[in-house]
Amino acid sequence: MTVYFYAILFARHPEVRPMFPPGMDAQRGRLLRALLRIVELVDDAGSLVRFCGHLGRDHRKFGTLSAHFPAVGECLLASLARYAGPAWTAEIAAAWTKAYGAVAEAMISAAEQDEAVRPAVWPATVVHRISRGHGIAEITVRPHTAYEYAAGQYVSVETPWWPKQWRYYSPANAPREDNTLTLHVRAVAGGSVSSALVHRATVGSVIRLGPPMGDMVLDAATFGNLLFVAGGTGLAPIRALVEEVARRGERHQVDLFLGARTGDELYGVDDMLRMAQRYHWLTIRGAVSHEHIPGLRGSLPEVLAEFGPWYDHDAYLSGPAPMVVSASETLTLGGTSPDRIHHDPFETPVLSLP
Incomplete structure (x- = not known):
């Protein structure tokens, strides 16, 4: 059709x-x-x-x-x-x-x-990029004009190598005074935009950003206790939310669960552990599902169930759709109200809200 x-x-x-x-x-x-x-x-x-x-x-x-x-x-x-x-x-x-x-x-x-209030697109220059391994690049861009967004939202990105093809990424930081955004991009097989960002973009490259979107923001929370769950590059918006909690100085107790198939794929964990040392209210646990290593073993939903229940928390989930769905079911079975479970939409975010 x-x-x-x-x-x-x-x-x-x-x-x-x-x-x-x-x-x-x-x-x-x-x-x-x-x-x-x-x-x-x-x-x-x-x-x-x-x-x-x-x-x-x-x-x-x-x-x-x-x-x-x-x-x-x-x-x-x-x-x-x-x-x-x-x-x-x-x-x-x-x-x-x-x-x-x-x-x-x-x-x-x-x-x-x-x-009436903002442009349709924002040109942005790549000002920094580093490789995180496993096909993941951390790319920082500076929009040419002010770009207002909230931690936890996502933005659409177009590269000069594939005009009119847009893909969605979540900034890995709360809003900064210098107006920069850091994106965590994994090169996906057959993904023209992700591959271009990881393998072709360099400092000085100019990309375009669409408007910020999404409702997975801190203002949606009603409880003082927060549960953050991240799988893969789903860590990006969760990291931004942690920064936002710190920036506001609010009294939240935050439990963060990071999941991956192997220990090597727990990317960004060192950065988050440094944040946990800096912020006494942040507790971090890792879950590895396909490898025997010291620490927690099992899928994220299994580990969540082990440490739950979480019914007195606002839960923020980000990562592969199957993980988000499974974690949502685990939390719901444990007594968490569905309206307290926040997550990004799946696939093309703007076309499939939670």
């Missing part, structure tokens, strides 16, 4: 084709997830408007204009009708027409409000 949608969109409205990357596989997946999310939220008006607002603001970086929405709606309805077959009744057509109108209105409104 999504292949057909983009085919007729580009055939009927060729002027929009340059807005998209040459390879459309990722884009088609995002469209499908967005449609599924809209259906899922159809009876939750507040969440639907918030989701569409995220979409509208994020689409500014593609050059999307309000004039584009009728063309997209026309082709989307035609695609749905073609693949729904006999299920596409007049009633269903009317419902989707109304739904698309609501989505478009919310996206356009959010984009217009956003345009």
